[in-house]
Amino acid sequence: MxxxxxxxxxxxxxxxxxxxxxxxxxxxGVIGLFFGVALYVTRTGNxxxxxAVNTGINLVVNFVRPIPFIILLAALGPLTDAVVGTRLGQxxxxxxxxxxxxxxxxRIVEQNLMSVDPGVVxxxxxxxxxxxxxxxxxxxxxxxxPLVLGYTFLVIGVTDMSAMAGAIGAGGLGDxxxxxxxxxxxxxxxxxxxxxxxxxxxxxxxxxxxxARKIMRR
Amino acid sequence: MTSTAxxxxxxxxxxxxxxxxxxxxxxxxxxxxxxxxxxxVTAVDDVTLNIRRGEIYxxxxxxxxxxxxxxxxxxxxxxxxxxxxxxxxxxxxxRTEEQxxxxxxxxxxxFQQFNLFTSRTVxxxxxxxxxxxxxxxxxxxxxxxxxxxxxxxxxxAGNYPEQLSGGQKQRVGIARALAAQPKILLADExxxxxxxxxxxEVLNLLRRANREFGITVVLITHEMDVVRSIADxxxxxxxxxxxxxxxxxxxxSAPTTxxxxxxxxxxxxxxxxxxxxxxxSEKRQGRLVVIDIRQGVDVGPVLSAAAARGVSFRIVFGGVxxxxxxxxGSLTVDLSGEPHVVDDAIEALSQVTTxxxxxx
Ligand SMILES: Nc1ncnc2c1ncn2[C@@H]1O[C@H](COP(=O)(O)OP(=O)(O)O)[C@@H](O)[C@H]1O
Ligand SMILES: [Mg+2]
Numbered sequence: 001m002x003x004x005x006x007x008x009x010x011x012x013x014x015x016x017x018x019x020x021x022x023x024x025x026x027x028x029g030v031i032g033l034f035f036g037v038a039l040y041v042t043r044t045g046n047x048x049x050x051x052a053v054n055t056g057i058n059l060v061v062n063f064v065r066p067i068p069f070i071i072l073l074a075a076l077g078p079l080t081d082a083v084v085g086t087r088l089g090q091x092x093x094x095x096x097x098x099x100x101x102x103x104x105x106x107r108i109v110e111q112n113l114m115s116v117d118p119g120v121v122x123x124x125x126x127x128x129x130x131x132x133x134x135x136x137x138x139x140x141x142x143x144x145x146p147l148v149l150g151y152t153f154l155v156i157g158v159t160d161m162s163a164m165a166g167a168i169g170a171g172g173l174g175d176x177x178x179x180x181x182x183x184x185x186x187x188x189x190x191x192x193x194x195x196x197x198x199x200x201x202x203x204x205x206x207x208x209x210x211x212a213r214k215i216m217r218r
Numbered sequence: 219m220t221s222t223a224x225x226x227x228x229x230x231x232x233x234x235x236x237x238x239x240x241x242x243x244x245x246x247x248x249x250x251x252x253x254x255x256x257x258x259v260t261a262v263d264d265v266t267l268n269i270r271r272g273e274i275y276x277x278x279x280x281x282x283x284x285x286x287x288x289x290x291x292x293x294x295x296x297x298x299x300x301x302x303x304x305x306x307x308x309x310x311x312x313r314t315e316e317q318x319x320x321x322x323x324x325x326x327x328x329f330q331q332f333n334l335f336t337s338r339t340v341x342x343x344x345x346x347x348x349x350x351x352x353x354x355x356x357x358x359x360x361x362x363x364x365x366x367x368x369x370x371x372x373x374x375a376g377n378y379p380e381q382l383s384g385g386q387k388q389r390v391g392i393a394r395a396l397a398a399q400p401k402i403l404l405a406d407e408x409x410x411x412x413x414x415x416x417x418x419e420v421l422n423l424l425r426r427a428n429r430e431f432g433i434t435v436v437l438i439t440h441e442m443d444v445v446r447s448i449a450d451x452x453x454x455x456x457x458x459x460x461x462x463x464x465x466x467x468x469x470x471s472a473p474t475t476x477x478x479x480x481x482x483x484x485x486x487x488x489x490x491x492x493x494x495x496x497x498x499s500e501k502r503q504g505r506l507v508v509i510d511i512r513q514g515v516d517v518g519p520v521l522s523a524a525a526a527r528g529v530s531f532r533i534v535f536g537g538v539x540x541x542x543x544x545x546x547g548s549l550t551v552d553l554s555g556e557p558h559v560v561d562d563a564i565e566a567l568s569q570v571t572t573x574x575x576x577x578x
Contacts, residue, residue, distance in 0.1 A: 119333035126293055127347045127398070128322030131315060137346075141337040215337075217378060 006180060006189055013176035014196055020090060020162045020172060024097040025155060031098070032105020035061075037135060039110040047121070047131045061103045069100050069161045073168060093170035097161045104157060112146040113139060145216035152208025156201055163197075173197055230450045231272040238402060238434050239269035239292055244301035244311070246287050261287035263458035264301070271401075274428050274435040276449030276466065278442060278481055283455040285438045289404050292436065293325045294318040306401055323351060326395030326433075330407035332387040334379040340390050341366065341375040347398045365393040369423060385416030392423050396431070403427060405437045409444055421448050442481045446470065446541060454478045471512050471546030488537035488547045490576070498534050499577055504554025506534070507564060510572040513544045520570060521551075524563035529555040550576065 035057060041047045042054035067075070076096045077087050084092050116139050124138045140147070166175025173193045181190030246262040261284045269275045277285045290296040291303055291310070298311040308321050334343050341362050348358045366372045369389035379387055388408060395403055405424060409417040425448055427433050439445055445452050445466060452469050454462040456477040462469060470486070473479040483489065489508055490498055498506060509517055521531055531551050538547030553560050567573045 117331075117333065117336075119329060119331050120335055122295065123327070123329065123333040123335075123394075125295060125315075126322060126325070126327040126404075127350060128319040129347075129350050130319060133350065137350075138335065142335065144337065217380075 006192070009180060010176060010192060010196065013171060013173045013193070014200075016090060016171040016175075017159070017162050017173045017200075020094055020097065020165060020170065021155065021158050023094050024101055024158050024162070025151070027094070027098040028101030028105050028158070029151060029154075032102045033109055035102065035106035036109020036113065037139075039106060040113040040139075041131075041135065047134060057106070061106055064100070065103045065107070067100075069097075070164050070167065072096065072100050073164060088169045090165070090170045093162070093165035093168055093172075096168075097158060097165070100161060101154065101158055105151075105154060108150040108154060109147065112150045113143050115146055116142045145212045148208055148212040148215060152205060152212070155204045155208070159197065159201060231270040235270035235272060237268045238271040238306055239275075239436070240302070240304040241265045241267045241288075241291075242302040242304075244288075244291060244298050244303050246284075246291060246296055247299045260458050261296075262291065262298075265458075265460050267453060267460055267463060269434060269436060270451075271434055272428070272432050273450040274424070274437060274448055276445035276452040277436065277438045277455060278440065278445050278452055279455030279477070281440060284458040285440075285455055286406055287458075288455065289406055289436055289438050292402070292404060293322050293327060323347075323398055324400050325402045325404060326398070326400035327404040327406070328388065328391040328395050328408045330410050332379070332384075332391045332411075334387055334390055334394070336379055338378075339375065340371060340377050340379070340382070343379070343390055344393045344397050347394060351398045361397060365397055368396075368426075369393045383416075384412050385419055388412065388416075388420050389423060392420070392427070396427060396433070399431075400433065402434045402436065405435060407438055407440070410439065410441065417444065418447075424448065450542075454481065465542065467513075467542035467544035467546070470541055471544055486537060486539055486547060488535075488549075490535045490550055494535065495576060498550065498552070502534075502552045502577065503532070504530075504552055505560055505564070505575060506550060506552055506577040507567070508574045508576055509549045509551060509567055510574075511536075511538050511545060511547045511549060512571065513546070515571040517549075517567060517570060520563070520566045524553070524555075524559070524566065527555075527559050527562070529553055529559055529563045 039054065039057050039061070042050045042057070044051070064072070073093075073096045076099060080092045080095050081087050084095050086092055120138060120142060121134060124134045129138070162172050163174025165172050166178060173196060177190045177193035181187065181193060244262060244265045245260065248259045248261055250257050250259070263284070265288060277288060279285050287296050291298055292305060294310045294313055297313075301311065303310040305321060306324060310318065310321060313321070335346060338346060344362045344365050345358050348361060353361065362375075363372070366375055369392055371386060371389055371393070374382065374386065379390065382390065391408070403424070408424075409420050412420060421444065424435055424437065428435050437444070437449060449466045451464060452466045453460045454469065454475065454477055456475070461475045462473065462478045469478055470482055473482045511517070525531065531553050534550050534552050536547065536549035538545055538549070553563055564573060564575070
C-alpha cells in the first residue's frame with residue numbers, strides 16, 4: 001500500500017462512510033422509533049391496542065426486512081429517483097439505507113419497549129397521565145438503556161449496508177476495499193479498510209455500551 | 219356508632235357518613251380467545267356496595283375472587299361491562315381514557331409489586347405526578363420533602379428504587395400515590411410481597427394517611443390479619459360476588475358465609491379442626507360443645523348454675539379476642555354429669571349464645 005496515494009483516498013472513504021452511516025442512523029432512528037413505538041402501543045392490551053394497525057405495520061416490516069440490501073438498493077431505484085432526483089451517489093444511498101434501516105429500527109425498538117414493566121405503565125395510567133405523555137415520560141425513559149444498546153447494535157448493520165453503497169457510486173470504505181484493494185489484487189488496501197471498520201465499530205460499541213451502562217447504573 | 223369524625227377524632231365514619239364510592243350492579247366480564255377457544259370470565263358479578271368517605275374499606279377473598287378487578291373499576295383501569303360506578307359524585311363507567319384522567323388524579327394507587335419508575339430516583343418518583351399535575355418547581359420540591367418525611371425516607375431521596383428494600387419501595391409507592399393529594403387511596407395487595415414486620419410499617423402509614431389526611435382507603439388483601447388490623451368495614455368476595463359485607467368486628471364475630479368463616483378461622487383458630495377434634499373426642503368424659511363467645515354474651519352464670527347441679531365442665535379448646543372493642547371467639551367445653559342435667563345445661567347455654575355439639 002502506498003500511503004501517499006491511497007492515504008487520502010482512505011480518508012475520503014472514511015468520511016463518506018461516516019456521513020452515510022450517521023445520516024441513515026438519524027433518519028431511520030427517528031422514523032423507526034415512531035414505528036417501533038406504534039408497533040408496541042398497538043399490541044393487544046396496550047395503550048392504543050389495535051389489531052388492525054398492529055397487523056398492518058407488522059406485515060410491512062416482515063415483508064421488507066428479509067430482502068437482501070443489495071437487491072433492495074436496486075429495486076428502490078425508481079423511488080429513489082423520484083425522491084432524491086438521482087439513483088446514484090451518497091444521497092441516493094442514504095435514502096435506500098434509511099428505508100431498509102427503518103424496519104430494523106422499528107423491530108428493535110418494539111422489542112426493547114417490551115422489556116418495560118407493564119406495572120409502571122399502569123401506575124402512570126392510575127395517576128391520570130395522558131397516553132402520549134406516558135409514552136414520552138414513562139415508557140421511553142424506562143427503556144432508554146436497552147434502546148441505546150439496540151441503536152448501537154444497529155450501527156453495525158447500517159455500516160454493513162453502507163459497504164454496498166459503492167454499488168451505486170456512493171463511495172465509502174466498502175467501495176475503497178473492493179475497487180482499490182480486491183480488484184487490483186492489493187490485499188493491504190483491503191486490510192486497511194477492514195482495520196478502519198473494526199476500529200470504527202469498536203468505538204461506536206464502546207461509546208454505546210458505556211452510555212447504556214451509565215443509564216442502567218450497572 | 220353515629221358520631222362523626224369532627225366531634226371525635228378517634229370515631230370512625232358511621233352509617234350516616236357520606237358515600238364516596240358507589241357500585242351499583244357493577245359487572246365486569248373478560249372475554250378471551252376467539253371462535254371455539256372463546257371464554258368468558260365474569261370477574262366481578264353484579265356488585266352493589268357503598269364505601270364511606272374517610273373509612274378504611276377492606277376487600278378480602280381468595281386469589282381469583284375478583285378483588286383486583288373490583289378495585290381497578292374504581293379508577294377505570296378496568297371499564298365495567300355493565301352497572302354503575304360513581305366516585306366522589308362522578309360517574310366512572312362509560313368514560314374514555316381521556317375523560318378518566320381528571321378523576322384518576324383524585325385517586326392514588328399502590329401496588330403489590332410497587333411499580334416504581336426505575337429510571338427515576340426516590341424523589342423523582344414522588345415528584346412525577348406533581349409534574350404531570352402542573353405544580354411549580356418550588357411547590358413540588360416542598361411537597362416531595364414533606365412526603366418523604368411522612369414515609370421516613372428523607373435520607374433516601376437521591377437513591378434509585380433498586381437500592382431500596384421491599385418495605386422502603388412500598389413507602390415510596392405510598393408517597394407517590396399521596397403526592398397529588400388524592401381523596402381516595404387504592405391499595406391492591408400492597409403488603410403481600412412484604413414480611414410481617416414491614417407489613418405493619420406499611421399498614422401504619424396507610425392508617426396515618428387515613429387519620430391525618432382523611433383519605434378514604436380501599437385495601438385489597440387475601441390476608442385476614444391485614445384486614446383485621448386496619449379495616450373499618452370489610453367486603454368478602456367469592457367468585458366475583460360480594461358474599462358478605464359489614465363492620466370488620468361484625469364479620470369477624472358472626473361470619474354468615476362459609477367463605478367468611480374460613481377467613482376468620484385463618485386468624486382466630488379458636489375451634490378445633492378435624493384432627494384436634496378426634497383427639498378431644500377420644501379424651502372426652504361427657505359431651506363436647508363449642509360455645510360462641512360474642513360481645514354481650516356471658517356464659518359464666520350459666521356454667522356456674524350447671525356446676526351447682528353437679529355438671530362438671532372442662533375447657534378443652536378455645537380462644538377469645540377483641541376487635542374494634544368487640545369480643546369474639548369460642549370455647550370448646552367437655553360437659554359431664556347426669557345426662558338430663560347436662561341436657562339442661564346445654565339448653566340453658568343455647569338460650570344465651572350459639573352452641574354446637576361436636577362430639578365425633
Ligand atoms: N385481563 C384479564 N383478562 C382475562 N381474565 C382476567 C383478566 N383479569 C382478571 N381476569 C380473571 O378474572 C378473575 C378475577 O381476577 P382478579 O380480579 O385478578 O382476582 P383477585 O385479585 O381476587 O385474585 C380471575 O378468574 C382472572 O383470571
Ligand atoms: Mg389480585
